[in-house]
Amino acid sequence: MNLALPALVPALPALGAAATLATGRRAPGLARPLAIVPVAVSAVLALVVALQLGTGQTLDAATRLTPTGGPDIALGIHLDGFSSLISVLVGLVATCVQVYSTAYLKDDPRYPSYAALVSLFTAAMFLVVYSGDLIVLLVGWEVMGICSYFLIGHHWETADARSASLKAFLVTKLGDVPFLFGIFLLGADAGSFRIPDVLTAATDGRLGHPTLIALLLLAGVAGKSAQFPLHTWLPDAMAGPTPVSALIHAATMVAAGIYLVARLLPVFLLSGAALVVLAVMAAVTMIGSALCALAQDDLKRVLAYSTVGQLGYMAGALASGDREASVFHLVSHGAFKALLFLAAGVVIHAAHTNSISAMSRMPGLRRRVPDAYWTMGIALVALVGLPPFSGFFSKEAVLTAAEHAANGEALTNGLGPASAVPQTAGWIVLISAGLTALITAAYATRLFLVAFHGPAAAAGAAAPAGPEADAPYSPEVDEADPATAEPPAMRWPLWVLAVPTMGFGVAGLRSDWLPALLDGGSLRPSAVTAVTGTGLALVGVLLAYGAWRSATARLGAGRPAPAAEGRVPGQAGAPAAEVIVADPGRTLLGPLFGPARHGFGVDRLYSTLFVRPVTAAARLVRFLDREVVETYVRSGGLGANLLGRAVRLAQTGNAQTYLSALLAGVVLLAVLVAV
Amino acid sequence: MHLAYPVVLAALLFSVGVYGVLARRNVVLVLMSVELMLNAVNLNLVAFDAWLRDSLHAGQALTLFTITIAAAEIGLGLAIVLLLFRARGTADIDKVTALGDPSESTAEEAPAGAEALKGQAAV
Numbered sequence: 001m002n003l004a005l006p007a008l009v010p011a012l013p014a015l016g017a018a019a020t021l022a023t024g025r026r027a028p029g030l031a032r033p034l035a036i037v038p039v040a041v042s043a044v045l046a047l048v049v050a051l052q053l054g055t056g057q058t059l060d061a062a063t064r065l066t067p068t069g070g071p072d073i074a075l076g077i078h079l080d081g082f083s084s085l086i087s088v089l090v091g092l093v094a095t096c097v098q099v100y101s102t103a104y105l106k107d108d109p110r111y112p113s114y115a116a117l118v119s120l121f122t123a124a125m126f127l128v129v130y131s132g133d134l135i136v137l138l139v140g141w142e143v144m145g146i147c148s149y150f151l152i153g154h155h156w157e158t159a160d161a162r163s164a165s166l167k168a169f170l171v172t173k174l175g176d177v178p179f180l181f182g183i184f185l186l187g188a189d190a191g192s193f194r195i196p197d198v199l200t201a202a203t204d205g206r207l208g209h210p211t212l213i214a215l216l217l218l219a220g221v222a223g224k225s226a227q228f229p230l231h232t233w234l235p236d237a238m239a240g241p242t243p244v245s246a247l248i249h250a251a252t253m254v255a256a257g258i259y260l261v262a263r264l265l266p267v268f269l270l271s272g273a274a275l276v277v278l279a280v281m282a283a284v285t286m287i288g289s290a291l292c293a294l295a296q297d298d299l300k301r302v303l304a305y306s307t308v309g310q311l312g313y314m315a316g317a318l319a320s321g322d323r324e325a326s327v328f329h330l331v332s333h334g335a336f337k338a339l340l341f342l343a344a345g346v347v348i349h350a351a352h353t354n355s356i357s358a359m360s361r362m363p364g365l366r367r368r369v370p371d372a373y374w375t376m377g378i379a380l381v382a383l384v385g386l387p388p389f390s391g392f393f394s395k396e397a398v399l400t401a402a403e404h405a406a407n408g409e410a411l412t413n414g415l416g417p418a419s420a421v422p423q424t425a426g427w428i429v430l431i432s433a434g435l436t437a438l439i440t441a442a443y444a445t446r447l448f449l450v451a452f453h454g455p456a457a458a459a460g461a462a463a464p465a466g467p468e469a470d471a472p473y474s475p476e477v478d479e480a481d482p483a484t485a486e487p488p489a490m491r492w493p494l495w496v497l498a499v500p501t502m503g504f505g506v507a508g509l510r511s512d513w514l515p516a517l518l519d520g521g522s523l524r525p526s527a528v529t530a531v532t533g534t535g536l537a538l539v540g541v542l543l544a545y546g547a548w549r550s551a552t553a554r555l556g557a558g559r560p561a562p563a564a565e566g567r568v569p570g571q572a573g574a575p576a577a578e579v580i581v582a583d584p585g586r587t588l589l590g591p592l593f594g595p596a597r598h599g600f601g602v603d604r605l606y607s608t609l610f611v612r613p614v615t616a617a618a619r620l621v622r623f624l625d626r627e628v629v630e631t632y633v634r635s636g637g638l639g640a641n642l643l644g645r646a647v648r649l650a651q652t653g654n655a656q657t658y659l660s661a662l663l664a665g666v667v668l669l670a671v672l673v674a675v
Numbered sequence: 676m677h678l679a680y681p682v683v684l685a686a687l688l689f690s691v692g693v694y695g696v697l698a699r700r701n702v703v704l705v706l707m708s709v710e711l712m713l714n715a716v717n718l719n720l721v722a723f724d725a726w727l728r729d730s731l732h733a734g735q736a737l738t739l740f741t742i743t744i745a746a747a748e749i750g751l752g753l754a755i756v757l758l759l760f761r762a763r764g765t766a767d768i769d770k771v772t773a774l775g776d777p778s779e780s781t782a783e784e785a786p787a788g789a790e791a792l793k794g795q796a797a798v
Contacts, residue, residue: 653775655768656705660697 003061005052006077009045009087010126010140012038013094017119024112035115036098039122043091046126050084055516060196062132071192076132078195081517082327086259087129089331090252092500093338094122096493097247100342103489104243104349114154118247121147125252129259134183134193137260141179141224144253145172151248152240161239168233175223175230182216185209186267195263202266203416214267214274217260218281225257225311228285232603234308235292238300242345245300250307250341251334258314258330262323269321269416272425279319279425283432286312288600290439294446294585295596298354299344302447306383307337309436313398316429321410321421322401324518329398332390332504336382339375339497346372346486346494347451356451357583366452369486373452375494375501380444382501384537385437392534393505395437396525399533402430403526413519437533441540446584449548547584681722688715702759702766706752713745 016038023030053059062076098118105111124147127140146169153165187193189208190201201207221227226234237249248254261268261278268274286309293305310333317326350369351359359365366373382391404411405426410418507514508523515523525533586593595601650661688711695708717738724734760766 648776651776653772653777655771656697663693663697 003077005045006049006059006079006130009042009049009091010123010130012042012045012123013119013126014123017116017123020112020116020119024116028112031112031115032102035119036095036102039091039098039119040095042122042126043088043095046084046087046091049079050088053079053081053084055081060132062194065133065136071187071190073135074133074194075136076194077130078132079130081519082259082262082323083129085327085331085514085517086255087126089334090122090125090129093247093251093334093497094118094125096338096342096496097243099489100246100345100493101241101243103487104345105241106487110154114151114241117147117150118244121151121248121253125256128256132195134187134195134198137195138180138183141220141256141260142176144248144256145169145176145224148172148237148248148253151244152237154241154244155239158239160236164233164236164239168237171230171233172223175220177219178216179220179223182213182220185216186213186264189213198264199266202264202270205270207267207270210267210270211273214271215277217264217267218274218278221257221261221315222281223257224260225254225315226285226308227257227281227311227315228288229281231285231289231308232599232606235296235301235304235599238298238304242300242341242348245304246338246341246345249304250337254307254311255314255330255334258311258318258326261315261318262327262330265318265321265323265412266415268318269412269420272420272422275319275321275420275425276422276428278315279428282312282315282319283428285309286316286432286436287439290436290443291589291592291596292599294439294443295589295593297357297597299348299356299359299447299451300341300354302356302443303337303340303344306340306440306443307333309440310337310383312436313395313433316433317398317401319421319425320398320401320405320429321412321416321418322397322404323415324411324413324515324523325394325397325401327518328508328514328523329394332382332394332500335497335500335504336379336389336391339379339494339501340383342490342494342497343372343376343379346490347376349486349490356447359451360453371486371491371494375498377448378498379501380448384441384444384541385533386537387534388502388505390501390503390505393508393523393525395433396530396533397508397523399430399433399437399529400524400526402426402433403529406430411522415519434532434536438536438540438543441537442544442588443585445541445544446548446588449545450583543588544584547587551584551587678722678726681718685715685718685722688712688718700767700769702756702768702771703753705768706749706756709752710745710749713741717741 016034020031020034023034057080059077059079062074064072065075066073098115101111101115101118105114108114121144124140124143128137128144131137131140149165149169152168153161155161156165183193186198186207190198190206192198192201202210207213219230223230234249234254238245240249268278289305289308289312293302293309296302296305310329314326314329314333317323317329346369347359347365348354350372351362351365353359378389382389385391385395387393401411403426404418405421406423406429407426408418408423410421410426412418412420589596598604692708692710692712692715695711696705699705699708720734720738720741724732724738727734756766759771763771765771
């Protein structure tokens with residue numbers, strides 16, 4: 001195969017980004033074509049590369065980039081089914097997002113730099129996906145991090161965006177430091193940074209410290225893919241523009257961690273402990289984030305927590321040793337989550353608020369944005385995992401993998417012995433995934449019902465639009481005019497993404513379709529998990545619906561929801577906005593609602609544990625610098641000053657005095673010389 | 676003649692010169708004292724030249740140099756004194772302290788003197 005083709009895929013968007021930045025100020029008209037065309041061409045090229053490569057093939061090519069003291073760094077390409085599949089997804093989502101952004105950020109003065117960063121981000125993601133060398137992969141990994149930082153802070157006028165971008169950067173870097181050491185250790189143990197060599201070394205058992213390597217790498221994965229201890233940046237990252245959330249914080253960048261583990265799964269299979277850690281991490285992430293999503297009021301934060309949870313599914317599949325299921329879920333999730341975010345962007349654009357409780361008070365919102373209403377419904381059904389949408393098949397693949405791992409017959413597809421996966425990991429993933437399926441269904445239903453089927457039309461109450469009090473809220477500076485209908489550029493990407501959302505799941509059914517491209521295992525859902533998973537999802541939907549119905553009924557009867565009673569203000573004439581909304585989340589979660597709304601206080605915990613000590617230390621350093629070090633400097637200057645004043649007294653201007661001093665000096669010298 | 680006589684005379688002359696330079700207040704007298712010191716040195720040079728019977732008479736030659744330079748110096752010196760007197764109306768060396776670095780208490784006087792000198796230089 002011609003190597004220029006895969007090399008062009010990451011290069012084109014990078015060049016496009018450079019060109020957009022260079023011409024952005026002088027020729028703003030060029031920004032739109034320069035943003036869309038390179039990314040679109042790259043997407044087509046990625047598809048061509050995938051088709052040329054075919055199934056079951058791998059392509060390895062490398063040229064030595066830098067000799068080092070240890071293992072050399074090579075500019076290498078490693079193409080296989082996984083990379084071609086994910087690169088097609090990245091290309092598709094990035095193209096849709098660029099087209100969508102032209103309309104969404106139409107009047108934004110910083111659109112050229114925004115588009116350039118999105119292009120650069122796409123290039124970096126392609127680099128990560130195609131790279132055959134861990135160090136080059138790390139370069140792409142970090143470029144994505146910095147692009148994410150800039151894009152979250154796109155609306156840097158608001159304090160929320162600034163602090164969110166800083167938080168995202170710091171938290172992901174916290175994971176990247178151990179990750180860097182993990183790569184060094186892996187390279188040192190394997191004697192090479194090239195991925196094929198590393199994998200061979202892992203299969204031959206030449207790695208000296210597999211558990212340590214795996215745990216170090218997991219720290220980076222947790223940071224990038226927003227897994228439990230380091231997940232807190234993702235919900236706050238929603239302060240960025242919605243298309244950015246769709247591209248970076250749902251479909252691609254957060255998937256990079258999962259992709260990396262999938263690539264290096266043979267290394268992880270060497271260490272049962274690391275797999276159990278991964279499973280526990282995934283389980284805590286899934287359940288916690290699903291509960292949080294059930295309590296959020298901000299539409300984008302619901303989706304963000306849901307992303308965290310779905311990434312937990314992928315991590316769970318990896319912990320069960322089945323990277324096929326994980327990547328399958330990655331791709332289907334990438335499509336439907338990007339769709340959800342883009343649709344959410346349209347809804348926010350129309351409703352002019354992020355708050356679903358405020359949306360519920362808007363009459364006729366669903367007739368105002370029919371495209372978003374329908375595509376969001378489709379994507380939510382995929383998220384819940386009801387057949388025949390893609391989410392069903394990919395989620396069932398994860399559940400099946402966990403079930404097999406729990407029975408001690410993990411589906412490693414020849415990457416390692418089935419016994420490499422501890423049964424504990426399987427059980428943890430299986431149980432938590434089942435629970436999460438239930439809660440996911442509940443919060444998806446809640447989101448849909450509260451946002452679009454609010455009782456406001458019936459009540460006719462013109463309530464003030466605004467988010468609920470004390471709910472975490474990531475507002476976005478809204479550029480769009482709410483009175484005009486969405487331009488086509490914001491509508492047709494939704495339907496483009498709706499196609500894979502509906503149909504992609506079928507690809508896993510036949511073993512010579514999608515599995516042939518990957519490891520060749522089976523992605524068919526097993527009967528037990530399919531029935532259980534769908535059943536749990538249906539129960540979740542019905543529970544949420546029931547709770548919503550009862551809440552609406554109570555509301556219709558003029559009584560506030562029981563959980564909200566304590567919060568009704570005393571004045572009868574001013575019912576608080578929160579009471580008007582029939583929120584099934586309140587009923588379902590009960591006493592957990594408050595903590596879940598604030599992410600179970602993880603942020604507050606981190607603030608107490610890390611942020612405050614660090615600021616205190618910074619204050620101490622400032623004190624030492626200002627009061628202690630500076631005193632020495634200042635007293636040095638003062639001493640020289642005083643000395644100068646003393647010497648100055650001698651300079652009287654009287655020539656005779658000088659001459660007398662001169663004579664005295666001469667006599668003194670003469671006496672000294674003579675004696 | 677014994678060497679002691681001219682040398683003692685030269686020493687006396689030099690001492691008188693030093694006293695004059697250090698103690699007299701009139702600038703002209705200070706210049707004259709400088710001449711005294713130079714001539715004491717000349718005397719020494721000639722005396723030692725004779726005493727050592729130098730065939731090249733380096734001492735005498737150097738004395739000629741000194742006399743020449745002294746003439747030039749006194750010319751310049753007197754010119755300066757003249758200008759100073761015109762500017763200040765005085766030739767008292769104790770009063771001419773404009774180039775000194777006065778302490779803060781007398782800071783106001785210095786610029787005035789400097790201005791006067793500058794104005795004189797421009798004329």
